[in-house]
Amino acid sequence: MGRPPCCDKIGVKKGPWTPEEDITLVTYIQEHGPGNWRFVPTNTGLSRCSKSCRLRWTNYLRPGIKRGNFTxxxxxxxxxxxxxxxxxxxxxxxxxxxxxxxxxxxxxxxxxxxxxxxxxxxxxxxxxxxxxxxxxxxxxxxxxxxxxxxxxxxxxxxxxxxxxxxxxTTSWQHAPHITPTAPINHQPELPLMQPRSLNTTNYALSAENIARMLPNWEKNSSKSPQTSSDSINTSNLQFQSHPTSEGLKNYNNSEVSETTSLLQDESKxxxxxxxxxxxxxxxxxxxxxxxxxxxxxxxxxxxxx
DNA sequence: AAATTGTACAACCGCCACACC
DNA sequence: GGGTGTGGCGGTTGTACAATT
Structure with missing residues (x-):
């Protein structure tokens, strides 16, 4: 017999993640570290299945992801x-x-x-x-x-x-008590973020965006750089319920911060x-x-x- | 300007491997 | 050793946007 799905279909939200959901997830992972995904939805109140949370973190929210523009x-x-x-x-x-x-x-x-x-x-x-x-x-x-x-x-x-x-010894400072298990997490955590496209209107999101949303994100990562983009006032952000809000548009158009050389060196x-x-x-x-x-x-x- | 077609990519689905009991 | 739960992976789909007609 096949196993039941990881989460029942009723009450589980699907589709694109909203900035609010991302913030919730990132905030939680900041405090507890990645892992124990099964508890994430209940602990965060997110109406997402654990798998969706893990995927969102792994593919888009975790530090060190570069998007688009393959060389x-x-x-x-x-x-x-x-x-x-x-x-x-x-x-x-x-x-x-x-x-x-x-x-x-x-x-x-x-x-x-x-x-x-x-x-x-x-x-x-x-x-x-x-x-x-x-x-x-x-x-x-x-x-x-x-x-x-x-x-x-x-x-x-x-x-x-x-x-x-x-x-x-890799830079998993924000979750030192949990060892990443996914293969991709074996790779350097490079906070080099790129928006999906500079003129995109999508909430393509990047961890940089999340970092800006969460001042503590940078704070907790002792080796993170302080770039000009860090000075963006998060109070200027006006998230709307839809990912394609103007606020996010401005986000994605904002200057991309530079890589932390320390992290790169450390994890290479x-x-x-x-x-x-x-x-x-x-x-x-x-x-x-x-x-x-x-x-x-x-x-x-x-x-x- | 509107309709149609093509493209890109975020997210979901289902299967599998492994760990734990 | 077998059953179960969880995380990870690859294939596929859905949808927004761009390009073309």
Missing amino acids: DQEERKIVHLQELLGNRWAAIASYLPQRTDNDIKNYWNTHLKKKLIDFPTNQDGASTSSSSSDATTGAKGQWERKLRTNVFMAKQALTDALSLDKKS PDMESLGFLEKCLFDDTVAEGYDRFMNMSLEEADALF
């Missing part, structure tokens, strides 16, 4: 990682700090998939072209990639295991301890190295691990 480098990484890992968006997201799996998934479905269909052979070097342009070598290429992926995953698991102690992986592939992925300057990896023979690739 070429990020695009290349996504394409390569998708080829390596398949549609394992959470795993791919773990190599793209500041991006959520949902964001990457959406970007793939709306942009990259189409691009690859339009330009299947010259997308990203030999690895793609070799598999798509030659049917006879295609099967072998797939087999090799599969094997390589297995090796890669084993390596990743090892790296993750070895870096467990390092994760405990220790490059010394990373393997060849990880270095390729994290360091934009060695993207060619990644291509080299993809073009290596299986034996050569294995030797790296």
